[in-house]
Amino acid sequence: MAVACVAIIAVSGWREWSSRQATLKSAETDMANLARSLTQHADDTFELTDTVLNVLVGQLELEGTGPAAIAKIQTFLSRRKAANRIRAVFIYDETGRWLATSEPVEFAGLNNSDREYFQHHRAVADRGTFIGHPVRSRSGGQWIITASRRFNHPDGSFAGVALTTINVDYFLQFYSGFDVGQNGSVALAAADGIVLARSPDNGYTGRDLSGAPLFRKLRERPVAGAYYFTSPLDGVRRLSFYQRSSRYPVLVVATESEDDVLAPWRRAALGRMAAVLGLAGGLAVAGLLLVHQLHQRQKMAAALVAKEADFRLLAEQSGDMVMRIAIDRQILYASPSSAQILGWAPNELVNTSALAGINPADLARVEQTISALMDGEAEEARIAYRTRHREKIEVWIETALRVTRSAQSGDINGVVAISRDMTERKDLEDKLSALAISDGLTSLANRRHFDERLAAEWDRARREGAPLSLLLIDVDHFKSFNDQYGHQAGDACLRSIARVLAEQARRPADVAARYGGEEFALLLPNTDAGGCKQVGEQIRQAIQELGILHAFNPPSKQVTVSIGGGATHVALTDKADCASLIAAADKALYVAKESGRNGLVMSGQIIAWPGSIRA
Secondary structure: OHHHHHHHHHHHHHHHHHHHHHHHHHHHHHHHHHHHHHHHHHHHHHHHHHHHHHHHHHHHHHHOOOHHHHHHHHHHHHHOOOOOOOOEEEEEEOOOEEEEEOOOOOOOOOEOOOOHHHHHHHHOOOOOOEEOOOEEOOOOOOEEEEEEEEEEOOOOOEEEEEEEEEEHHHHHHHHOOOOOOOOOEEEEEEOOOEEEEEEOOOOOOOOEOOOOHHHHOHHHOOOEEEEEEEOOOOOOEEEEEEEEOOOOOEEEEEEEEHHHHHHHHHHHHHHHHHHHHHHHHHHHHOHHHHHHHHHHHHHHHHHHHHHHHHHHHHHOOOOOEEEEEEOOOEEEEEOOOHHHHOOOOHHHHOOOEOOOOEOHHHHHHHHHHHHHHHOOOOOEEEEEEEEOOOOOOOEEEEEEEEEEEOOOOOOEEEEEEEEEEOHHHHHHHHHHHHHHOEOOOOOOEOHHHHHHHHHHHHHHHHHHOOEEEEEEEEEOOHHHHHHHHOHHHHHHHHHHHHHHHHHHOOOOOOEEEEEEOOEEEEEEEOOOHHHHHHHHHHHHHHHHHOOOEOOOOOOOOEOOEEEEEEEEEOOOOOOOOOHHHHHHHHHHHHHHHHOOOOOEEEHHHOOOOOOOOOO
């Protein structure tokens, strides 16, 4: 008993140490999740600046920096209101002179050629976005982070810099919404060790930490990881998780004070250790009596195990739930795995109905299967169904059933059910099913799913004599858009158009799909030509109102679409197939493109175009 008491204390000590490590590991996980989320937030913020700079540089290199072009850009920037993320936008010529800005300041005579970002772009021909160190704004006086891009003259020489700024306060306010403890912190830093933003701030913006161990060996470290250190800023011992951006030269460090993390564990550990010591003392006092009682119980347990070994050896060691069900559908026995699979202990299930908790939609099917076994129609069966879990809403169960017979008479006296939880597999099957019918870029239906739905709706319209309409939508001059602004901007454009289509597919039977490349389709069951035209016009206007710049799409110089619509009433005796509806809408789309684009043409409006081939 003395050895047992020492072992209990040793195990308790090991458990407390493991609990301490688990507490730190849990904190690491929390910091990892926070760092990843904040890194994504930083990437999204800088991606937004990339988009703005991409459009501005494209406009400047297309139209130049002449007075008319700059006046056009200044008018656009003057109407722009300061947003949470992008504070202001600036344009400088090759000498650093201010050409245009979104800030309401008088900038005549101002020059930024001394700024780090300007000197970088003047010296380096790289066209990418440059994330600068935090500086004090000359227009507002606040700390800002700069994101800039170089633009060139037609001969490729340096023409100037387009600049966007982000208030450091924007990051500080966002970071302050996360609880990292009294001594915790969240920091956004450049890869070279300059602090871009830190919450709580305490004047750390712009501080150079390149000499800190994390930044000295940053290139040798993985892109993300846990990191324990004593802060060079305030001397507090912290556990942290850093996450480097995969797209920009920045990283996020989320930290908590190690003392703050372990304080609850220390209080709980002291209480638990005191209880363990008390228990050990009690065991030592009552040792002889306990040993005697254990000896008697071992004899009883040995007899019981010998009697039921054949059945319980399999049932109670199995991860699957094993139940014996009587003729009256009452549970006679349930294995310990029932607590894991259903949330109910075996003693809570015994003498209850085996059909309790089964989803009403599956109940009749399960009852029919059990009845067939009880009546001797089959020896075994397998069935999947939904049932209620004690803690969860509902789980999927797969059960193998086999009849049992009386040893004396050989008559069926019940069934043995072996069940396992297949919820995760069912969820995975549902996710795979969804992925198989959706387009990866736009999340709309893909071409295969659209073809299946079109065929089904055509057959239904034929049976019911209902109208069926189809809209084909094509982005005008999309290749020129991709060539000018890049494939990332092209993908963003397609996603924006897809959102418009998804908003218009309001009824359950409506199908919005990516038909191919920059072409989309919207299937409208129970919709005549008038309704089809109304929806098509709403789509065209909504896409135009997105205001996406497209310099090579005159006259609007914005992204527009051409739409072709087709509508039909399919009779039961009609032998035409759904390809005729696609052909009608496709021909209408061709006419819309030939008629100047940014328009809607219904198939009834089509005029003959002999010898034409659709572009």
